[in-house]
Amino acid sequence: MKLKALFLAASVATLSGCAVTSSPVGNALYTDVSGPVGVSNSAEASKLGKSCAHNVLGLVAAGDASIEAAKKSGNISTVSSVDGHGTSVLFLYSRFCTVVKGQ
Numbered sequence: 001m002k003l004k005a006l007f008l009a010a011s012v013a014t015l016s017g018c019a020v021t022s023s024p025v026g027n028a029l030y031t032d033v034s035g036p037v038g039v040s041n042s043a044e045a046s047k048l049g050k051s052c053a054h055n056v057l058g059l060v061a062a063g064d065a066s067i068e069a070a071k072k073s074g075n076i077s078t079v080s081s082v083d084g085h086g087t088s089v090l091f092l093y094s095r096f097c098t099v100v101k102g103q
Helices: 002-014 066-072
Strands: 032-040 047-056 060-063 079-089 093-102
Touching: 032 093, 047 066, 066 079, 066 093
Parallel strands: none
Antiparallel strands: 032 079, 047 060, 047 093, 079 093
């Protein structure tokens, strides 16, 4: 009986993760929002780069949503603005992307 209780407690602790994302309005059953992260004095933005990270069930998370990865993706050397875009579905799957605009 004690072994069953220990197994149940370990299972609940392991499987109780949630997949949520950064959001300027909070998370809901479905979230799909964008928000500003930062801007610079550079007005020109002819290029766009994007980098993303994903989370499944709060158990597996992978990806590189850094500004540097987004700059590399868009071949950007001078950043004009940085935005974030988060998507979350039923706390089971989430994705956060960094969007960089610049030259």
